[in-house]
Amino acid sequence: MRRALRAGLISEQSIKEALTESKGDIFLAASTLDCTAQELDRxxxxxxxxQNYxxxxxxxxxxxxYSRMSNEQFESELADLTRAYRVVGLQELHELATMDHGDSAAMAKVKLQAAISLRGGAPAAVGDREIEHALSELNQLYHLNAPRIKQVRQTTITFEDGREVSQPVIELRPDPQ
Structure with missing residues (x-):
């Protein structure tokens, strides 16, 4: 600490700042100041x-x-953060609910849950039957409008070293429209 004092790195102000940051813990303050706790105590x-500080x-x-005030500040900060995160979450839900899900059933389910959340309900509050019913309807609509598989073939490629690679080939029926 004497070297640090001579170099002007440690002053009463820096000690006050270290004590404040460490909430009065001399060991943490000493670590911050890069000296021993005994030197800082002296x-x-x-x-x-x-001493008064x-x-x-x-x-x-x-x-x-102080404890009550600290708890009130914590609760207030927590409420502020919760409100801010709800806005971000609502924006993300909107993006999920309006994105194109293509032919992915999993993305359709995510989109459905996002739309339910945007409507005002939470996915956990909606019964499993309601979600299953909606997914069943989506599945039926998909099967009515999806192209039908005409034939499934499998192509097997055999390499000179004996390895075989199989790939299914799906031929689709043309759309009857």
Whole structure:
């Protein structure tokens, strides 16, 4: 610490800042200042101003009014963050509900759940039967409008080293429209 003091790196102000950041913990403050806890303790004991500052931190830590205020600030910050994240979540749900899902049943389910959430209900609040019914209707509509498979063949390729690779080939019926 003496080297740091000579170099002007540690001052009463930097000690106050370290004590504030560490909430009065001398070991954490010493770590922040890159000195030993014993050296920091000696420096605090030699300065009446630092003793008063450290005592004030300790007094505030056990003050019930401070604890209540701290809890109220925490709850307020939590409420603010929750509101902000709800806005972001609503924007993401809108993107999911309006995106093209192609032929993917899983994406259709995600899109359905996003639309239900945007409508005002939560997916957890909607009964499984309601979701299953909606998915069943979507599945029926898909099968009515999807092209039919005419024939499935399998092509097997045999390499000179004996490895075989199989690939299914699906021929689709032309759309009757």
């Amino acid at each position: 420096y605090i004991r030699n300065s009446a101003e630092l 450290a005592a004030a931190i300790e007094k505030v830590k056990v003050d019930p009014a």
